[in-house]
Amino acid sequence: MKRLGTIFFCTLLLTQVVANAEDLNKAKLKTQLIQHEGKRLKVYKDSEGIPTIGVGFNLKKKDAKSKIEALGLPYKDVLEGRVSLTDAQADTLLKGDIETAISDCESVVEGYSELSDIRKRVVVDMTFNLGKTRFSEFKKMLAALKAKDFNKAAVEMKDSKWCKQVKTRCSTLEQMMQANKDPSWLKDAD
Structure with a gap:
C-alpha cells in the first residue's frame, strides 16, 4: 500500500512539473522572428555581409545548399539572385531553422523546459540569431537562467556586443525576459 502511495505522489508531482512548464x-x-529578421524572398547581404534569404536563412552555412535544393531550386541561382523563394519555401526554411534553434536551446539552457513560453521564445530568438556556438558564450546569462534570476539574465543580455549590434531586437527581448510579457505588437499573434 505504501508503494502505491509513493507512485501516486510521484505521478502527482510529475504532473505538476509538466503543468508548470509552458x-x-x-x-x-514565427511572428517574432519575422519582425526581428525581416522576410525577403530574394537573396540579400545581412549586416555581416553574408548572403541570406527568407527569414534570416544563411546561404553559406553547411547545409544551405542541400536545403535549397530540397525545395526544388538550383542553389547557385538562388545564391546569385536569379531565383527567388515563394512564401511557402521561405516558411519551410524558417520552420527548419526554428526546430534547430529549439533543439540548440534544449541542449544549452539548463532548465529550458521549465521556462515560460515568453522566456523560451527569447532564448530561441537569440539562438536563431546568434547560432548555438555564439549563444553558448553568454555564460553569465545562462547561469542567471539556471538560477531563475530573470532580471540578471536581462542585464547580461543587455551587457553584450550582440545587444549593441541588434539594438531594438535586444531591447525587446530584454524587456520580454525581465517582465515575462509580450510586446504590444505580438499580443494578438497566434
Missing part, C-alpha cells in the same frame, strides 16, 4: 507558442515565435 509549451512554446510557435505561431508567436
Whole structure:
C-alpha cells in the first residue's frame, strides 16, 4: 500500500512539473522572428555581409545548399539572385531553422523546459540569431537562467556586443525576459 502511495505522489508531482512548464507558442515565435529578421524572398547581404534569404536563412552555412535544393531550386541561382523563394519555401526554411534553434536551446539552457513560453521564445530568438556556438558564450546569462534570476539574465543580455549590434531586437527581448510579457505588437499573434 505504501508503494502505491509513493507512485501516486510521484505521478502527482510529475504532473505538476509538466503543468508548470509552458509549451512554446510557435505561431508567436514565427511572428517574432519575422519582425526581428525581416522576410525577403530574394537573396540579400545581412549586416555581416553574408548572403541570406527568407527569414534570416544563411546561404553559406553547411547545409544551405542541400536545403535549397530540397525545395526544388538550383542553389547557385538562388545564391546569385536569379531565383527567388515563394512564401511557402521561405516558411519551410524558417520552420527548419526554428526546430534547430529549439533543439540548440534544449541542449544549452539548463532548465529550458521549465521556462515560460515568453522566456523560451527569447532564448530561441537569440539562438536563431546568434547560432548555438555564439549563444553558448553568454555564460553569465545562462547561469542567471539556471538560477531563475530573470532580471540578471536581462542585464547580461543587455551587457553584450550582440545587444549593441541588434539594438531594438535586444531591447525587446530584454524587456520580454525581465517582465515575462509580450510586446504590444505580438499580443494578438497566434
